[in-house]
Amino acid sequence: MPTAFPKDSVGLVTPQTAHFADPLALVCGRSLADYQLVYETYGTLNATASNAVLICHALSGHHHAAGYHSLDERKPGWWDSCIGPGKPIDTDKFFVVSLNNLGGCNGSTGPASLNPATGKVFGADFPVLTVEDWVHSQARLADLLGIRQWAAVVGGSLGGMQALQWAISYPERIRHCLCIASAPKLSAQNIAFNEVARQAILTDPEFHGGHFQEQGVIPKRGLMLARMVGHITYLSDDAMGEKFGRGLKSEKLNYDFHSVEFQVESYLRYQGEEFSGRFDANTYLLMTKALDYFDPAAAHGDDLATTLAGVKADFCVMSFTTDWRFSPARSREIVDALLAAKKNVSYLEIDAPQGHDAFLIPIPRYLQAFGGYMKRIEV
Amino acid sequence: MPTAFPKDSVGLVTPQTAHFADPLALVCGRSLADYQLVYETYGTLNATASNAVLICHALSGHHHAAGYHSLDERKPGWWDSCIGPGKPIDTDKFFVVSLNNLGGCNGSTGPASLNPATGKVFGADFPVLTVEDWVHSQARLADLLGIRQWAAVVGGSLGGMQALQWAISYPERIRHCLCIASAPKLSAQNIAFNEVARQAILTDPEFHGGHFQEQGVIPKRGLMLARMVGHITYLSDDAMGEKFGRGLKSEKLNYDFHSVEFQVESYLRYQGEEFSGRFDANTYLLMTKALDYFDPAAAHGDDLATTLAGVKADFCVMSFTTDWRFSPARSREIVDALLAAKKNVSYLEIDAPQGHDAFLIPIPRYLQAFGGYMKRIEV
Numbered sequence: 001m002p003t004a005f006p007k008d009s010v011g012l013v014t015p016q017t018a019h020f021a022d023p024l025a026l027v028c029g030r031s032l033a034d035y036q037l038v039y040e041t042y043g044t045l046n047a048t049a050s051n052a053v054l055i056c057h058a059l060s061g062h063h064h065a066a067g068y069h070s071l072d073e074r075k076p077g078w079w080d081s082c083i084g085p086g087k088p089i090d091t092d093k094f095f096v097v098s099l100n101n102l103g104g105c106n107g108s109t110g111p112a113s114l115n116p117a118t119g120k121v122f123g124a125d126f127p128v129l130t131v132e133d134w135v136h137s138q139a140r141l142a143d144l145l146g147i148r149q150w151a152a153v154v155g156g157s158l159g160g161m162q163a164l165q166w167a168i169s170y171p172e173r174i175r176h177c178l179c180i181a182s183a184p185k186l187s188a189q190n191i192a193f194n195e196v197a198r199q200a201i202l203t204d205p206e207f208h209g210g211h212f213q214e215q216g217v218i219p220k221r222g223l224m225l226a227r228m229v230g231h232i233t234y235l236s237d238d239a240m241g242e243k244f245g246r247g248l249k250s251e252k253l254n255y256d257f258h259s260v261e262f263q264v265e266s267y268l269r270y271q272g273e274e275f276s277g278r279f280d281a282n283t284y285l286l287m288t289k290a291l292d293y294f295d296p297a298a299a300h301g302d303d304l305a306t307t308l309a310g311v312k313a314d315f316c317v318m319s320f321t322t323d324w325r326f327s328p329a330r331s332r333e334i335v336d337a338l339l340a341a342k343k344n345v346s347y348l349e350i351d352a353p354q355g356h357d358a359f360l361i362p363i364p365r366y367l368q369a370f371g372g373y374m375k376r377i378e379v
Numbered sequence: 380m381p382t383a384f385p386k387d388s389v390g391l392v393t394p395q396t397a398h399f400a401d402p403l404a405l406v407c408g409r410s411l412a413d414y415q416l417v418y419e420t421y422g423t424l425n426a427t428a429s430n431a432v433l434i435c436h437a438l439s440g441h442h443h444a445a446g447y448h449s450l451d452e453r454k455p456g457w458w459d460s461c462i463g464p465g466k467p468i469d470t471d472k473f474f475v476v477s478l479n480n481l482g483g484c485n486g487s488t489g490p491a492s493l494n495p496a497t498g499k500v501f502g503a504d505f506p507v508l509t510v511e512d513w514v515h516s517q518a519r520l521a522d523l524l525g526i527r528q529w530a531a532v533v534g535g536s537l538g539g540m541q542a543l544q545w546a547i548s549y550p551e552r553i554r555h556c557l558c559i560a561s562a563p564k565l566s567a568q569n570i571a572f573n574e575v576a577r578q579a580i581l582t583d584p585e586f587h588g589g590h591f592q593e594q595g596v597i598p599k600r601g602l603m604l605a606r607m608v609g610h611i612t613y614l615s616d617d618a619m620g621e622k623f624g625r626g627l628k629s630e631k632l633n634y635d636f637h638s639v640e641f642q643v644e645s646y647l648r649y650q651g652e653e654f655s656g657r658f659d660a661n662t663y664l665l666m667t668k669a670l671d672y673f674d675p676a677a678a679h680g681d682d683l684a685t686t687l688a689g690v691k692a693d694f695c696v697m698s699f700t701t702d703w704r705f706s707p708a709r710s711r712e713i714v715d716a717l718l719a720a721k722k723n724v725s726y727l728e729i730d731a732p733q734g735h736d737a738f739l740i741p742i743p744r745y746l747q748a749f750g751g752y753m754k755r756i757e758v
Contacts, residue, residue, distance in 0.1 A: 028634035128634040188619035188643040189611060195644045196607045198636060199651075203600040205584055210636075221582040228575045229608065232568060237703075240567035246674065253672060255407035255507040257577060257589075257664045262671065264567040265574045272578075285636045292641065293632060295625065324616075324703075 008084045009076060010042040010067035010091050015107060018144050024102075024137060030127040033116065037141055038107030039063050039099035042083060043091035045146070051379035052147040053089055054138060055079065055098040056155030056162035059230070059287045060279060062106035065098035066091075081362035088370035093379060094151065102137045103129045103286045111282030112213065122282075124210020129286055131158075131294045135165045139173065151377050152176035153313075156359035157326065158287070161294045164334065168296055171312040176377055178316045178370075181323055181359040183330035184304050184337070185295040190325065193233055194288040197226035201281045210282050219281045224272035226284055231271050236322035236355030240264060297337075304337035311338075315345040316373045318366070320358035346373060387463045388455060389421040389446035389470050394486060397523050403481075403516060409506040412495065416520055417486030418442050418478035421462060422470035424525070430758035431526040432468055433517060434458065434477040435534030435541035438609070438666045439658060441485035444477040445470075460741035467749035472758065473530065481516045482508045482665045490661030491592065501661075503589025508665055510537075510673045514544045518552065530756055531555035532692075535738035536705065537666070540673045543713065547675055550691040555756055557695045557749075560702055560738040562709035563683050563716070564674040569704065572612055573667040576605035580660050589661050598660045603651035605663055610650050615701035615734030619643060676716075683716035690717075694724040695752045697745070699737035725752060 005011045015038050023031045040063050045052060055065050057078075066083035068076050083089045083096055100108040103126065111126035118125075142150065153174050155163040160182025167177040186194070201207055204222030208215050235243070244264040253261060260266045300307040315338055319331035328349045338345040348369045352358040358366070384390045397416050404410045419442050424431060434444050436457075445462035447455050462468045462475055479487040482505065490505035497504075521529065532553050534542040539561025546556040565573070580586055583601030587594050614622070623643040632640060639645045679686040694717055698710035707728045717724040727748045731737040737745070 124636075128636070185625065187616055188623040188625065188641075189614075189616040191625070191641050192607075192611045192619060192643050192647055195641075195647055196604060196611070199607065199648070200579065200604055202636060203604070225575060225579055225582070225604065228571075228578065232571045232575070235568075237566055237568040240571060244567040246564065246567065246570070255668075257503075257507070257581060257668065262567070262570050262574075264571050268571055268574055269578070289634075289636065 003071070005068055008086050009080065010084050012071075013040050013042065013064075013067035013069065013077075015040050015063060015069075017107065018141055020137075020140055024133070024140070026127050026133050027130040028128050032102075032109065032127065035102060035109035035137070037099050037102065037109075037137065039097055039141065040065065040067075040077075042066050042096040042098075043094050045095040046379065049147050050149070050151060051094050052142075052145070052150050053094045053096045054142070054150050054153045054166075055083070055089075055096060056134075056138070056153065056159035057098070057101060058155070058157035058159045059291070060275070060284075061159070062104060063098050063100040064106075066096070078360065081360075082367070082370060088367055088374050089154065090371070090374065094374075097141070097145065097147070099138065099141060101134050103283060105280035105283040110280065111210070111286065112280045121213040123213055124282060126282060126286070128289055130290055131161050131165045132169060134162055134290070135169050138162070138166075139170055142173070148173065150174045151379055152178055152374070154178040154180070155182070156180040157182055157356065158291055161291075165294075165296060167311045167313040167315070168307060171310050174313045176316065177313040178318075178373065179331070179334060180318045181320055181326050181331075181356055182334070183326040184297060184333050186291055187330075191292050193229055194292055197229050198285055198288055200225035200229070201285060207281060212281065218276070220276040223276035223279060223281050223284060227275035228268045228272040231268060233325045234355060234357045236324060236353060238322060239354050239357075242353065243267075304333065305340035308337050308341040308343060311341065311343055315343060317345060317347045318359075318369065319349050320352045320354070320356070321349060322353055323356045323358060325356040382450070384447055387465050388459065389463050392419050392421065392443075392446035392448065392456075394419050394442060394448075396486065397520055399516075399519055403512070403519070405506050405512050406509040407507050411481075411488065411506065414481060414488035414516070416478050416481065416488075416516065418476055418520065419444065419446075419456075421445050421475040421477075422473050424474040425758065428526050429528070429530060430473050431521075431524070431529050432473045432475045433521070433529050433532045433545075434462070434468075434475060435513075435517070435532065435538035436477070436480060437534070437536035437538045438670070439654070439663075440538070441483060442477050442479040443485075445475070457739065460739075461746070461749060467746055467753050468533065469750070469753065473753075476520070476524065476526070478517065478520060480513050482662060484659035484662040489659065490589070490665065491659045500592040502592055503661060505661060505665070507668055509669055510540050510544045511548060513541055513669070514548050517541070517545075518549055521552070527552065529553045530758055531557055531753070533557040533559070534561070535559040536561055536735065537670055540670075544673075544675060546690045546692040546694070547686065550689050553692045555695065556692040557697075557752070558710070558713060559697045560699055560705055560710075560735055561713070562705040563676060563712050565670055566709075570671050572608055573671055576608050577664055577667055579604035579608070580664060586660060591660065597655070599655040602655035602658060602660050602663060606654040607647045607651045610647060612704045613734060613736045615703060615732060617701060618733045618736075621732065622646075683712065684719035687716050687720040687722060690720065690722055694722060696724060696726045697738075697748065698728050699731040699733070699735070700728060701732050702735045702737060704735040
């Protein structure tokens, strides 16, 4: 067991829970009577509350973005390489807030929570959420923490969509928007992959129409398949080749369908298995639907520049060359619309072989550019 | 009901069945005591049997490549745009043979056939086959038909791998090898997609370890998911965008997980449903494994040029710009190895937006190049 945390770590962190008793009206037309959000903070809020940064998580993410929950936690938070003293999101300067989104399965109210109206687990009765709903619920958390305006809202992938929505929904409450490896809406192919993942879960006999908890089971097979499909899209073809090639698990082929013969099969099965044991199937459905529905330009005649006309934040948009889930071309759509709307935007396309996952990886040029932008933010 | 076939069609065709009573030794170490292959022929074999062309099918293909089985058949064979009088594979010149591969589910002996040893359906007891086994079984069909040497062996995707294997296994028996939208082996990403498809089938409770026929069920959900994943890889992102965009099935969003909201969801579910009703799950597993195992250079120190040293056929290699299943780079690996081995090879990369499926589509430049090459073949 280690006796100390790394010097550039935020160290020991303790999740906190915020309760909200005011009903939250949702885009779907329903509302949540009350709910809770679990979150962590790193650094210190300054006297004028001008140094707050919000971290928005991606599909399977959560509030634990940096530091350690205990001395024997094996891995730090999921974005520890980017958040800490001297790191791109420097906790010596910023007060960082990271939450588990509403509908999540890591402590915030979600489908696996008890429905106060029935006394049973929500399951399939939990309302379908959108990125706008998340941003709305995050604004309430900001109110609670005394943060009138974020110095920056930062997110990768689905998190980048939330950052973008913040700039659109609350132009007065965000000074800088960092939108990383993201897109202004999904492509048909993106939706198609989500649909396969959803069908895998929905058709699992142990899904029970979303009320599997009542049956004492989980749709493990469906979640496993959903995660396997997802993982393929997170890595570039080259990264997979580099990592696994056609490497075999053993010297000889088995000529059956059950053996794990290639290393990539072993990797995917492990990822799928592990995920199916810790993630809620209804949350997974909800997250993929939020992705599918995200399309802020739809309400403005599909014109993203018009959509962004009221935005006041400065933007930093970053993409990665081998990301085929949200390719650089998707980031350039955001950049082009911002330019057309005469907004300030910095754009960097980072040469990285890792595919979509690159945004989670401490690539020197990425950290440098990320940190460079954050350093120039006045607090 | 139509009263005549199109003029450039091979017209009415009738599948034939060839029985083989000699045991076929397989790469996996097992053998098939006897088996049958179903096939079709188009055109007329000339006196010296020098004008025969073999068509090798891809993953879910079969023997019905051209013409019609009846006047009221709605669609002709799967490669009708390329096979017929005056078409690239001109049946006024060539005698074309198209078969359902061993292990298939369209009439040739496969997992859904009766196992003569037990009197029950083979199911999971059917041996795992390789591309080499197919080529071996196709050579026996050639013997039966009195074809000592093919004027050409032609295939797209997995079919192109069989054509390539023909040139390697039987250099004296093939004069031209047409390898379209193919690859010399799968990448880790290709294997990963196959593994997701297999896991979808294997984990379907109605798969019953591959003996679902005995239970009177089929693993419909697993097959559906496998097909959905496959379909995503057959189309380019752009082609999907062009075909479906983010088009909605109805004006408003439903905010649930079950509705088909986007057109691409509807397309995928239809494709999956349709496929699961007509294709055998064990055959699907077998075909994906044959793809994974294909790696002719493995026996030659991973050196494809050395592997191709003994090849005598001239090659025509074609690829399509937006094919991301087997990208042009994969075809160029074959071309480069052939050049290094000092073989004759023509290579064309066709600018086409349709992705991998392009090889099935009558793209003018493709048909022209394909037909141009076939015209120069002496018979």
